[in-house]
Amino acid sequence: MNIAVREKPLKLLWLEALKRRLFEEDPDFSYYHEQFRRFDAGFAGEKKVDREWLELVCPYTFLVLHNLILMNSAQHSHQLDTLFICSNFMLVVEIKNINGRLDFDDITHQCIRTKPDGTVEGFPNAITQTQRHMQFLKVIFQNYSLPIEGAVIIANPSAIIASHPKTIPIFHVSGLQKHLHSLFRKYTQAILSDEQLTQIAQQFPCRHQSSKIPAPIDSSRYRQGVLCPKCRYKSQMHYARGIWRCSYCQFASEEIFAEALQDYRYLVGSTITNKQLREFFDIHSSDAANRLLRKFQFPYTGSYKNRVYQLLENLVDYMKPFFRSS
Ligand SMILES: [Zn+2]
Structure with a gap:
């Protein structure tokens, strides 16, 4: 058993930073807040489904990968919420955390959500998305004859799954275990050896493309400094005085x-100089800014005056041991 840990997507971290800082008067304020709400709900839904894998009793060695971003030959991306692979089959899972009544139209390929207050809106159709991922996985795994299955999981227990085509199973998160067990009964023949499964486990993270931070927005649109x-x-x-x-x-x-x-790292950039630090955080003394930058032992390039410090990933965790109170 090998279950990857799902990390917060970069876009969500970026939206969190922007949400804290964007001025309320900004014309895109509501747009970014809505984006944040959707991404945050999506991530919460995915985490909810992730817990199910930990409870899985599987008769075979298996592998669970999350949030894989892969490029197809046309350089279009496939973002797989979860991919389960065992020796007998693989299952690609698309996760949606939305409430209301959900109607999936097989002809228009649209997903229509009707909220309890009657508001109707369109969503990308998770069934069509899953079929697209399955086609792509068929190409990647053409050298193996591993069956490829797909499923759409609804993480919000109050959502009502209404009309939907029978092409891809769609069910609430509580149905995942039962669905997997039906697949264990359907595919009893081992196709992959443990060695091949290990190979796949090593190959996938290499094919994974990191998500990119959206294009920077003008710094005059958000509050600078330590807030x-x-x-x-x-x-x-x-x-003042540390x-x-x-x-x-x-x-x-x-x-x-x-x-x-x-x-700063998400909204401006992953490097900082003494001058940039003073300007963004409103520090008047160059010496104080220098002491602050050296304190955290960030890797840097350049000589004393022109040093460019690298702001590492997971900055909050990295900086924790350097504070006096820790
Ligand atoms: Zn205050």
Whole structure:
């Protein structure tokens, strides 16, 4: 058994940073908030389904991969929410965390959601998406005769699955175990050896394309600096003697800098200079900015005056041990 851990998608981290900082007057404020809400709900739904794999009693060695982004020959991406592979078959799973009544139209290939208040809206059709992924996997695995199955899982228990074609099974998360057991009974012949399964497990992460941060938006559209969480990120905190203090509510923190620098990494870029640090975080002294940058031992290039510091991934976790209180 080999179950990968699902990580928060980069786009969601980017939206989280933007949500904290974008000015309410911005013409795209509601658009980005709605984007955040959808991505956040999607991620929560995927995590809910992930728990099911941990409880799975499977008669074969298996592998579960999450959030795989693969490119096809036309350089179009396939984002697979979850891929289950065992010696006898594979199952590609598309996860949706939406509520209301869901109608999947086989002719128009549209998914129509009707909210409890009667509002009707269109969604990408998860059944068509799954079929597209299955076709692509057929090409990747053409050298093996491994059967490829697909399923759409609805993670929101209050969603009503109404009309849908019978081409791809669609069910609530609670039905996953039963569905898998029906596939175990359907495919009793082992096609892949354990060795081949291990090979596949090693190959997939190499084919995976990291998701990209959206194009940067102009810094005049969002609040810069270290923002005060107690003031719902509306007021700026100022740096003095190693501590950030809110000018409005007087909340003081040293560690809050890590979150703010991570926002910088997502919204501005993954490198920073002394000058950029002073401008973004409103630090007046070049020496203070220098001490702050050296404290965290970020890798850097360039000589003393022109140093460019690399802001690493998982910045908040990386910076934690460097704070006095930790
Ligand atoms: Zn405050």
